[in-house]
Amino acid sequence: MNVKMRYENVYKLxxxxxxxxxxxxxxxxxxxxxxxxxxxxxxxxxxxTTVGIEDLTAGxxxxxxxxxxxxxxxxRNIAMVFQNYALYPNMTVYQNxxxxxxxxxxxxxxxxxxxxxxxxxxxxxxxxxxxINQLSGGQKQRVALARALVRDPKIFLLDEPLSNLDARxxxxxxxxxxxxxxxxGHTFVYVTHDQIEAATLSDRVAVLRDGRIEQIGEYDQILNxxxxxxxxxxxxxxxxxxxxxxxxxxxDKIIGFRDYWIKEGKSVSGRVELCTHExxxxxxxxxxxxxxxxxxxxEKRVVLKTSKxxxxxxxxxxxxxxxxxxxxxxxxxKVVK
Amino acid sequence: xxxxxxxxxxxxxxxxxxxxxxxxxxxxxxxxVVQPAYLTFDRIYPAQIxxxxxLQNITQSFKEVDLVxxxxxxxxxxxxxxxxxxxxGIPAGYGLSKLTxxxxxKLIVFLFIINMMPGLVIAIPISIYxxxxxxxxxxxxxxxxxxxxxxxxxxxxxxxxxRSLPRDLEYQARVDGASFSSTFSRILLPMMKVPIMVAFxxxxxxxxxxxxxxxxxxxxxxxxxxxPVTLYNxxxxxxxxxxxxxxxxxxxxxxxxxxxxxxxxxxxxxxGGLVG
Amino acid sequence: MESSTIxxxxxxxxxxxxxxxxxxxxxxxxxxxxxxxxFAIPALVYVIGLxxxxxxxxxxxxxxxxxxxxLANYYALPSYGLYGALINTLLVSVGxxxxxxxxxxxxxxxxxxxxxxxxxxxxxxxxxxGISTVVSAFVFSIIFQAVxxxxxxxxxxxxxRPIDWFYTNSSSLGVVMFSDFWKNTPLVALILYxxxxxxxxxxxxxxxxxxxxxxxxFVHITLPNIAPIMxxxxxxxxxxxxxxxxxxxVIIGYHPLILNTLIYENYSSSxxxxxxxxxxxxxxAIIMLYSIIVVKLGGAKDHVR
Numbered sequence: 001m002n003v004k005m006r007y008e009n010v011y012k013l014x015x016x017x018x019x020x021x022x023x024x025x026x027x028x029x030x031x032x033x034x035x036x037x038x039x040x041x042x043x044x045x046x047x048x049t050t051v052g053i054e055d056l057t058a059g060x061x062x063x064x065x066x067x068x069x070x071x072x073x074x075x076r077n078i079a080m081v082f083q084n085y086a087l088y089p090n091m092t093v094y095q096n097x098x099x100x101x102x103x104x105x106x107x108x109x110x111x112x113x114x115x116x117x118x119x120x121x122x123x124x125x126x127x128x129x130x131x132i133n134q135l136s137g138g139q140k141q142r143v144a145l146a147r148a149l150v151r152d153p154k155i156f157l158l159d160e161p162l163s164n165l166d167a168r169x170x171x172x173x174x175x176x177x178x179x180x181x182x183x184x185g186h187t188f189v190y191v192t193h194d195q196i197e198a199a200t201l202s203d204r205v206a207v208l209r210d211g212r213i214e215q216i217g218e219y220d221q222i223l224n225x226x227x228x229x230x231x232x233x234x235x236x237x238x239x240x241x242x243x244x245x246x247x248x249x250x251x252d253k254i255i256g257f258r259d260y261w262i263k264e265g266k267s268v269s270g271r272v273e274l275c276t277h278e279x280x281x282x283x284x285x286x287x288x289x290x291x292x293x294x295x296x297x298x299e300k301r302v303v304l305k306t307s308k309x310x311x312x313x314x315x316x317x318x319x320x321x322x323x324x325x326x327x328x329x330x331x332x333x334k335v336v337k
Numbered sequence: 338x339x340x341x342x343x344x345x346x347x348x349x350x351x352x353x354x355x356x357x358x359x360x361x362x363x364x365x366x367x368x369x370v371v372q373p374a375y376l377t378f379d380r381i382y383p384a385q386i387x388x389x390x391x392l393q394n395i396t397q398s399f400k401e402v403d404l405v406x407x408x409x410x411x412x413x414x415x416x417x418x419x420x421x422x423x424x425x426g427i428p429a430g431y432g433l434s435k436l437t438x439x440x441x442x443k444l445i446v447f448l449f450i451i452n453m454m455p456g457l458v459i460a461i462p463i464s465i466y467x468x469x470x471x472x473x474x475x476x477x478x479x480x481x482x483x484x485x486x487x488x489x490x491x492x493x494x495x496x497x498x499x500r501s502l503p504r505d506l507e508y509q510a511r512v513d514g515a516s517f518s519s520t521f522s523r524i525l526l527p528m529m530k531v532p533i534m535v536a537f538x539x540x541x542x543x544x545x546x547x548x549x550x551x552x553x554x555x556x557x558x559x560x561x562x563x564x565p566v567t568l569y570n571x572x573x574x575x576x577x578x579x580x581x582x583x584x585x586x587x588x589x590x591x592x593x594x595x596x597x598x599x600x601x602x603x604x605x606x607x608x609g610g611l612v613g
Numbered sequence: 614m615e616s617s618t619i620x621x622x623x624x625x626x627x628x629x630x631x632x633x634x635x636x637x638x639x640x641x642x643x644x645x646x647x648x649x650x651x652f653a654i655p656a657l658v659y660v661i662g663l664x665x666x667x668x669x670x671x672x673x674x675x676x677x678x679x680x681x682x683x684l685a686n687y688y689a690l691p692s693y694g695l696y697g698a699l700i701n702t703l704l705v706s707v708g709x710x711x712x713x714x715x716x717x718x719x720x721x722x723x724x725x726x727x728x729x730x731x732x733x734x735x736x737x738x739x740x741x742x743g744i745s746t747v748v749s750a751f752v753f754s755i756i757f758q759a760v761x762x763x764x765x766x767x768x769x770x771x772x773x774r775p776i777d778w779f780y781t782n783s784s785s786l787g788v789v790m791f792s793d794f795w796k797n798t799p800l801v802a803l804i805l806y807x808x809x810x811x812x813x814x815x816x817x818x819x820x821x822x823x824x825x826x827x828x829x830x831f832v833h834i835t836l837p838n839i840a841p842i843m844x845x846x847x848x849x850x851x852x853x854x855x856x857x858x859x860x861x862x863v864i865i866g867y868h869p870l871i872l873n874t875l876i877y878e879n880y881s882s883s884x885x886x887x888x889x890x891x892x893x894x895x896x897x898a899i900i901m902l903y904s905i906i907v908v909k910l911g912g913a914k915d916h917v918r
Contacts, residue, residue, distance in 0.1 A: 053508040055644075073511035086509035090527045099523075103514035147513065351723055352734050355716070359737050362752040362795065363744065365763050369755060382766035382775075425656040432652025440646060444653060446908050451660045453852040453904040454668060457873050458893040461880055462667035462674075485664050492656055546745040548859035549873075553880075565747040569863055572751050581755070584748040595743035596736050 002029040004187045005050075005155055010059035012045050012211070019045045021211035023059070027155070027189055028204075032181050034219075035191045036198040037208035038234065043191045044083075046208065047157045050189070051080045063154055074103070079148035080157040084164065085140045087132045093143050094128040100151040118146045121180065138169040145177070149184070158190045162197065174200060195237065199223075207231060224258070229330035232256050241302040243268070243288065245325070253333070254326040259283065260305040265319025270302065272310045282306045286316055366588070369581045370394050378577055398582035407567035408587060410476060414551075414563055415544040417480035422491040422540035423533060425484075430495025431525070445493070452489040459485065460553035467554060474555045479563060482550035487540040494539070498532030499525070535601050538594075545591060668897060675890035686891035693879060693888055695895070698870040705786055705861070705871060706854035709793040714847065716794065717801035722835070724802075725809045741799050750863035753792040757864075782869040789861050793854070801846050808842030809835070848907045855900060872896045 005027040012020035019042045027033050037043050048054045050061060052073035061069040068076045079100075088096050097115050106114070119125045122142040127135060135143065141161055148156055162170045162177075178201050181188050192198060198205050199219045206216040215227045226232040232240030238259045245253030247268050270288035288300050310316055325334040368387045369377050371394070377383050398404060433441045463482050464473060472478035502525065510520040526533075548565045555562050562570070564587050571580040678685050724735055741749065756763045757778040765775035779785050816838070820830050858873040867874050872892065879889035 048508075051508075051512045053511060072517075073508070074514045074516055077514075078512065080509070080512045082505045082509055084503065084505060086503065086505035088506060088510075088524060099510070099515070100513040103516075103519065151514065348723055348726065348728050351719060352728070352730070355720060355723075356734060356737050358795070359740055359799075362749060362756065363740060365756055366748075366752050378761065380766075381760055382769050383761060383763060385763065385767060385770070425659055428652040429656035432649040432654075435645075435649040436653075437646055440650070444657070447657075448660065449908065450901070450904050451664050453900055454664055455856045455873070455893070455896050455900055457856075457858060457876050457880075458671055458897050459664050459667045461876075461889070461893065462670040463663060466667070481663065485660060488656060488660060492653075542743070546747075548745075548747055549856075552859075565745055565859070568747050568751065569859070572747075572754070572863060577755065580751055584751055588744050588748050591745070592740055592743035595739050599736065599739045 001031070003027070004029040004031075004064065005189075006062040008060045008062070010049070010061065011057045012042070012049055012054070013057045018211050020049065020056075020059075023212045025206060025213055025216070027187060030185050030187055031203040032178065032188045032190065032201055034198045034202035034205045035189060035208055036195070036205050036235075037193065039193055041208045042211045043193070043208055044159055047080060047159050047189070047191055050157055051078050052076050077154050078157060079151070079153040079155075081141075081144045081148050081159065081161045083160045085144035085161070087135075087140060087143060087147075089132050091132070092128070093124065093130050093132070093135070096132070096143060097128075097147045097150050100147060104151055106151070114150060115146075118150045122146045122149075137165050138173060141165060141173060145180075149180075149186075155187045155189065158188060160192050160194075161190075163192075163194070177201065195235065207235065209234075225324065225332065225335050226256070227332045229254065229256065229326055232324075238283070238303050240324075241304075242326070243300065243302065247288075248320075248323075250325060252328055254328065254330065255320075256324040256326055256332075257320050257322070259303045261321045261323065262304055262306075262318040263321060264306075264317065266317045267319045269315055269317035270300075272312055272314045272316055273301070274312070275310050277309065282309050284310050284316065363588075363592075366581060366585055370578075370585050374578060394578050395582050395586075398579040402571060402576065402579045402583070403567075404579075404583050404586060407562055407564045410562065411545055411564040411587075413476045414480045414483065415541045417476060418483050418487060418544035419537040419540040421480065421484050422487045423537055426488055426491030426536055427495045427526075427529070427533065429492045430497075431499050431521070433492065433496045434499035445496070448489040448492055451485070456486065456549035457553070460550045463550075464553045472554075478554045479551050480544070482554050483544050483547045486547060486550070487543050490543075491536040491540055494532050494536040495529070498529050502528055531601065538598055538601065542591065542595070671890050672894050672897065674887060675894040677887060686887045689888055690891055690895070693885070693892070694870045694875060695892060698872050698875040698892075699895075701782070701786055701869050702855060702857075702871040702873075705790050705793070705857060706851065708786075708790045709797070709857075710847065710851055710854050712790065712794040713798045713801045713850065714843070717798050717805050717846075718843075720798070720802040721805035721809050722831075724806050738799050738802060741796050744796070746796060746859045747863055749792060749796045750860045753788065753795070754864045757788045779865060779868075785865045785869060789857075789864055792860055792864060793857060796860070797850065797853070801850060804842060804846045805839060808839040812838050852900060852904060852907075855896075855903070 003026050007023055007025040010020050010023040010025075011018065023042075023046070035043050035046060045054065049056050049069075052068070052071060056069050059069065060067050063076070063078070068078075088099065091099070094115060097118065098111060101111050101114065115128070116125065119128055122145060124139060124142050124146060127139055127143075132140070132143075141164075144161065148158075162173050165173055174197060190197075190201060202219055204217060205219045205222055207214045207222060209230060215222050215231055222231065223236050226235055226240065229240075229242060232242070236258065240256045240258055243255050243257075245251055245255055248255055268288055270286035272284050272286045274285040276283050282305070284304050284306055286302060286304065288302055304316070304318060306316070322335075322337045324332055325336065327333050368385075371390055371392070372387050373389055373391045373393065376388050433444060436444070460482060467473045467475075467478045467482070472481065506524055506528075507520055510524040511517070515523065546565065547563075548569070551563045551566045552569065556566065564583070568580060568583055568587070571583060675686055676682055676684070720738055724731065724738075744752075755761075759765065759775070759777040759779065762778070764778065768775055776784070778788050812835075816834055817830060820834050825833065856873065857871065858877070861871050862874055862877065867878050870878070873896070876889050876892045876896065879885040879892065
């Protein structure tokens with residue numbers, strides 16, 4: 001894979017707060033990279049320093065091998081779609097899409113054709129002459145995307161662009177976004193805190209924590225082999241279960257397993273606290289008996305996926321199909337399948 | 338004070354009384370001008386309603402004293418004051434809107450204090466500077482001095498205008514390839530139309546009304562002064578009919594202007610940007 | 614990748630920014646501020662050059678006599694009528710301010726309610742804003758003149774005795790106060806109206822449901838909610854009232870004196886110019902003191918809220 005963009009030792013400090021803290025990252029040419037992380041972990045700052053509307057405190061960003069970290073935003077040739085779309089309210093849809101072309105001194109005779117083509121692709125041809133206030137949320141998102149796509153930048157940054165849409169529109173918008181990216185072969189860096197978006201859109205996911213990349217890889221890889229306890233907790237529909245190594249005769253270790261990595265058995269048993277029904281399966285939350293009650297550190301509630309319902313206070317026993325072993329610092333040591 | 342709740346009739350009484358109070362002086366000015374002197378000026382107890390109509394006061398006044406010159410002068414000064422207010426105030430408002438709040442707050446307080454400084458205290462030394470710079474008794478001199486009254490206000494209006502713009506628009510424009518200056522002129526300024534208009538209008542009206550600086554910088558009448566100073570001169574020379582004509586002629590267009598633009602005369606602007 | 618790029622990558626290994634010197638950090642953080650400060654500098658230079666410097670000159674000159682530094686100008690002030698002028702200025706300021714606030718509140722409260730002719734009334738209220746101070750001063754001097762005045766003709770028409778409005782100091786000041794109220798109330802009304810109309814109607818509805826009558830609604834809902842805006846109007850107008858000049862000059866001339874007419878009267882003659890500077894310094898000191906208090910109080914209030 002060719003490296004399209006590369007972050008090297010990137011720092012961003014607000015006062016003494018390190019929002020980006022020695023961040024290193026490579027973005028491959030033509031990939032859909034999702035930056036996933038809880039809010040306040042520096043996701044937006046990463047994008048804003050990449051386009052240059054905020055300066056890095058230290059470090060470099062290379063785009064196609066050239067250091068762009070000192071350039072002003074208009075000299076970086078990066079497009080960005082802001083969370084609120086930032087459509088120019090004093091312009092029509094057409095003028096909005098035209099703006100980057102005008103700024104790039106694009107050949108006048110070709111502007112019209114170019115805009116009409118991109119409008120065709122994004123199905124906004126009928127609204128080209130409308131004002132911004134006459135658009136629906138979904139249309140606004142498409143216009144913002146069209147404006148980003150129209151000038152063929154080197155890379156696209158998207159800051160939670162679907163978060164302002166209602167659930168139904170979001171579903172189709174997601175599918176279209178992925179389709180367009182693949183068809184046009186552009187490199188997308190997409191920031192979100194939404195697990196489903198990360199799972200469905202991404203070629204790779206980079207999880208951001210405290211200003212650096214905690215893990216990068218395909219979503220399923222991060223889901224199944226999270227490099228740290230924190231990642232296991234954060235990634236996935238349900239947090240990963242962590243129990244004392246004693247259960248499997250692994251003293252001083254921590255066992256991590258997903259809710260669906262179990263089958264009925266006897267190695268661990270617990271008392272059911274709650275049982276919920278989900279299409280064809282059940283999720284139960286239960287307390288497992290502690291191996292050493294004296295120094296129990298509260299890691300004994302687990303969530304399990306089962307095929308049959310349980311009553312509250314029933315006893316449930318299970319075996320592990322697979323599990324991950326973490327050391328006492330919470331770092332992944334071994335994957336057991 | 339709780340009339341508003343008691344039902345409609347009390348509201349109408351308040352409205353009626355206040356309407357009379359606010360319209361009365363204008364009414365008096367009009368009937369003073371359009372009646373012959375024997376019904377107004379020469380009467381011990383003039384009537385509250387016009388008993389005769391004449392345009393003679395107006396035609397006579399235009400012949401006897403210079404009314405057009407001072408009005409032209411006032412117009413020139415007012416447009417100059419409005420123009421400088423925009424030229425200095427709009428960029429300053431932009432700069433303040435982008436500064437770290439610690440710094441911008443200090444500067445806002447500084448400008449606020451400037452706005453409170455007594456005009457006469459400042460006007461006197463300025464008149465001496467302007468005398469040396471040959472700016473006394475000039476349109477520019479008066480405008481430069483009056484600018485002090487309106488500049489802080491223009492900065493505040495511009496500041497609150499820029500603050501109300503979504504920040505991302507400016508960033509978006511930069512990302513879309515616009516240089517700093519084209520972002521400012523193509524994206525930000527078009528969205529600032531209303532604040533710019535309000536700032537200009539308030540500067541214009543303040544200058545039209547301004548007396549303190551004008552009387553110190555350009556006291557010589559009739560040809561070099563603005564309209565308020567000239568009117569003061571006619572009043573002190575005891576020319577009531579000419580003064581009244583002058584006052585009416587100068588006032589009617591501004592009242593019409595104020596009424597047309599009343600939707601822009603909002604409290605948040607008039608209080609110096611301190612509200613809201 | 615080109616070899617030069619690889620070289621660059623190798624050289625790019627920058628350390629942790631905490632290893633940067635204080636100065637470098639400072640420079641990075643304030644580079645933007647300095648850039649934006651440049652936009653404000655012309656305006657700031659303008660007001661410093663044309664307001665701060667002259668003010669300092671006045672204060673300096675007020676301490677200068679024929680033989681250099683002196684306090685003589687200040688000692689002489691009382692004999693030029695300083696105390697009377699101070700008291701008169703205070704009387705007019707406070708009086709006009711209170712009337713303005715009271716009537717402006719009434720107007721604002723009327724305007725937030727729907728009634729027939731509301732548009733006409735709000736237009737009418739604007740009128741004084743379009744009439745310049747000197748014009749309104751002139752009209753009020755016609756209205757209140759003892760002989761040929763419209764106020765007296767109205768009194769006589771009602772069967773009352775005419776009054777010589779400019780005979781006593783207090784009635785003269787009363788006329789000034791009234792004229793000032795007329796000219797400036799619309800401004801205060803607009804400020805208060807802005808505050809009142811920004812209150813959510815649900816506030817009143819909730820109070821009505823809770824059984825609050827109109828008086829209680831006013832005392833417990835309207836007043837506390839517009840108190841911040843009212844205090845701002847009070848402070849801003851208060852300073853302007855203290856600076857009142859054209860209105861008294863046209864209506865009552867120099868009898869009685871207020872601070873500004875005292876300054877102006879003595880400024881006109883080169884013999885008493887430094888007296889005028891001393892009086893101006895007194896006015897400046899009062900207003901600066903007042904505005905510092907205002908700023909401090911305003912700042913404190915922001916923290917409280």
